[in-house]
Amino acid sequence: MNKKRRTWLLNQTLTAMLFFVLSIYIFFTTIQSWASSKPTKPIRPNILLPPISPNASSSSSSSSVRVKVYLYDDLPTKFTYGVVEHFWTAHGFADVAKSTLQKLKYPSHQHSLEWHLLLDLTRPENERTGSPVVRVMDPNEADLFYVPFFSSLSWVVSRTHFANGSDQVKKYSDSETQEELVMWLEGQEYWRRNKGRDHVLVCQNPNALNRVMDRVKNAVLLVSDLGRVRPDHSSLVKDVVVPDSHRISAYNGDVGLEDRKTLLFFMGNRFRKGVGEVSEFLFQVLENEEDVIMKHGAPSQTNQSFASQGMHLSKFCLDPAGSMSASCRLFDAIVSMCVPVIVSDIIELPFENVIDYRKIAIFVDSTSAVKQGFLVTMLKNVTTERILEYQRELKLVKRYFEYKDPNGTVNEVWRQVSQKLPLIKLMISCDRRLATTHVSEPDCSACLCSNQSGIVTT
Numbered sequence: 001m002n003k004k005r006r007t008w009l010l011n012q013t014l015t016a017m018l019f020f021v022l023s024i025y026i027f028f029t030t031i032q033s034w035a036s037s038k039p040t041k042p043i044r045p046n047i048l049l050p051p052i053s054p055n056a057s058s059s060s061s062s063s064s065v066r067v068k069v070y071l072y073d074d075l076p077t078k079f080t081y082g083v084v085e086h087f088w089t090a091h092g093f094a095d096v097a098k099s100t101l102q103k104l105k106y107p108s109h110q111h112s113l114e115w116h117l118l119l120d121l122t123r124p125e126n127e128r129t130g131s132p133v134v135r136v137m138d139p140n141e142a143d144l145f146y147v148p149f150f151s152s153l154s155w156v157v158s159r160t161h162f163a164n165g166s167d168q169v170k171k172y173s174d175s176e177t178q179e180e181l182v183m184w185l186e187g188q189e190y191w192r193r194n195k196g197r198d199h200v201l202v203c204q205n206p207n208a209l210n211r212v213m214d215r216v217k218n219a220v221l222l223v224s225d226l227g228r229v230r231p232d233h234s235s236l237v238k239d240v241v242v243p244d245s246h247r248i249s250a251y252n253g254d255v256g257l258e259d260r261k262t263l264l265f266f267m268g269n270r271f272r273k274g275v276g277e278v279s280e281f282l283f284q285v286l287e288n289e290e291d292v293i294m295k296h297g298a299p300s301q302t303n304q305s306f307a308s309q310g311m312h313l314s315k316f317c318l319d320p321a322g323s324m325s326a327s328c329r330l331f332d333a334i335v336s337m338c339v340p341v342i343v344s345d346i347i348e349l350p351f352e353n354v355i356d357y358r359k360i361a362i363f364v365d366s367t368s369a370v371k372q373g374f375l376v377t378m379l380k381n382v383t384t385e386r387i388l389e390y391q392r393e394l395k396l397v398k399r400y401f402e403y404k405d406p407n408g409t410v411n412e413v414w415r416q417v418s419q420k421l422p423l424i425k426l427m428i429s430c431d432r433r434l435a436t437t438h439v440s441e442p443d444c445s446a447c448l449c450s451n452q453s454g455i456v457t458t
């Protein structure tokens, strides 16, 4: 069989596989939510694949069993605290950088999930009750493997210019660090075992891991902007969309409109990269409207407190997302209980399987939004009762966007990752069968199909 044909077959196989995995995933989700509402007897779909091991399906359908995660605590520190050290050195705080590794302060920035997940897994287990995952010390017991590389910070550091403009400090290279990480991973028995499918990596910054994406794409990736990752590297089925950290202080008051006199608030870059046009047009149609505050500004300290105040005192907050992911502006609005007005045509949002965004936000397509008077007329027409409904819902879901809430973002990320486990097992099983089947035309779809009669096993 020539190479072209084999590639073609492989492509066909992969397409078929993806389709099947997707349908089985949807099927499972439906079955599971149905089964969970009838607690007496778990419903097992028996027309599907036989489980990979007799116990495989029980761990996923029983919610009391926590998914076991192994943390690579022997990952060399240059991939974790070493990156933090480089950050402080580059910013001219050499003495901070020299303090003991574990005391190094992780610099706060919007992509800090990598830090919070590591903190979470290294807490004593008795402080982790209520977490959907349990840390195991023996990799043989693990369902999933967490690789604690600070991939977003690594990218940030490589873009940092040295504070004193000196070339004497060895320049940090994110690409090299990524290459070294993958070399280290590929040396790990547990990574090779399932081609990394049961591994979890954070790449929250859209540029994180960009150099090695081809070699880590099998893993569960925690991303904030699916739209900027290549479709053959990342998908909603395999990966998890996670929120950025909000930058402004949360609003801790109750629902109500007494203090919210401003109709619509926006503060941010007038010319945001990638959505420049929408942003610019929105400024033009909105900046002279009554009851509307539009401010062009960089996210500096003073601007942050200005933004906090603005969001806490407004009914609606504008998020001109365009075709990009939600900006942290959306998460700022949510924790401010300021109803987000999302101007976007396509957008992937975090945790969409637990949050119904129509209940907390207003979506407007970009063509309508830039029509003179459209937004203001529409928003003025929203009744007080409706705004209060949005606020009540915002108050319920805002913990999902709080990294510091004990049952907040971190737990939800783990819960979402745990839900991928049945799918991961399915893919691993399929991989194994492909490797051992020597029929002339491997048809992976059969391995996922409900009709078992045509299957060749070796």
Ligand SMILES: *[C@@H]1O[C@H](CO)[C@@H](O)[C@H](O)[C@H]1NC(C)=O
Residues within 6 Å of the ligand: 053, 054, 055
């Ligand atoms: C299934 O679970 C039981 C009890 O937890 C255990 O004794 C048994 O060894 C497990 N079997 C497999 C194949 O993992």
Ligand SMILES: *[C@@H]1O[C@H](CO)[C@@H](O)[C@H](O)[C@H]1NC(C)=O
Residues within 6 Å of the ligand: 089, 092, 093, 094, 164, 165, 166, 168, 169
């Ligand atoms: C710049 O900072 C680095 C690291 O802190 C230091 O080693 C170097 O001497 C500094 N250079 C100058 C010119 O101050």
Ligand SMILES: *[C@@H]1O[C@H](CO)[C@@H](O)[C@H](O)[C@H]1NC(C)=O
Residues within 6 Å of the ligand: 377, 378, 381
């Ligand atoms: C205002 O809202 C009402 C119903 O809530 C709707 O019928 C009407 O079309 C809206 N007007 C505008 C200008 O959006």
Ligand SMILES: *[C@@H]1O[C@H](CO)[C@@H](O)[C@H](O)[C@H]1NC(C)=O
Residues within 6 Å of the ligand: 130, 407, 412
């Ligand atoms: C934590 O959140 C989950 C879902 O988001 C919920 O089911 C659970 O009851 C919460 N636990 C606590 C202790 O609030």
Ligand SMILES: *[C@@H]1O[C@H](CO)[C@@H](O)[C@H](O)[C@H]1NC(C)=O
Residues within 6 Å of the ligand: 451, 452, 453, 454
């Ligand atoms: C199952 O597959 C066999 C062989 O491929 C085929 O003959 C049979 O009709 C199929 N059964 C169903 C119910 O699709």
Ligand SMILES: CC(=O)N[C@H]1CO[C@H](CO)[C@@H](O)[C@@H]1O
Residues within 6 Å of the ligand: 295, 296, 297, 298, 300, 302, 303, 306
């Ligand atoms: C409203 C406000 O405070 N805007 C400020 C944002 O920050 C820039 C500089 O970073 C100032 O020039 C603006 O006045």
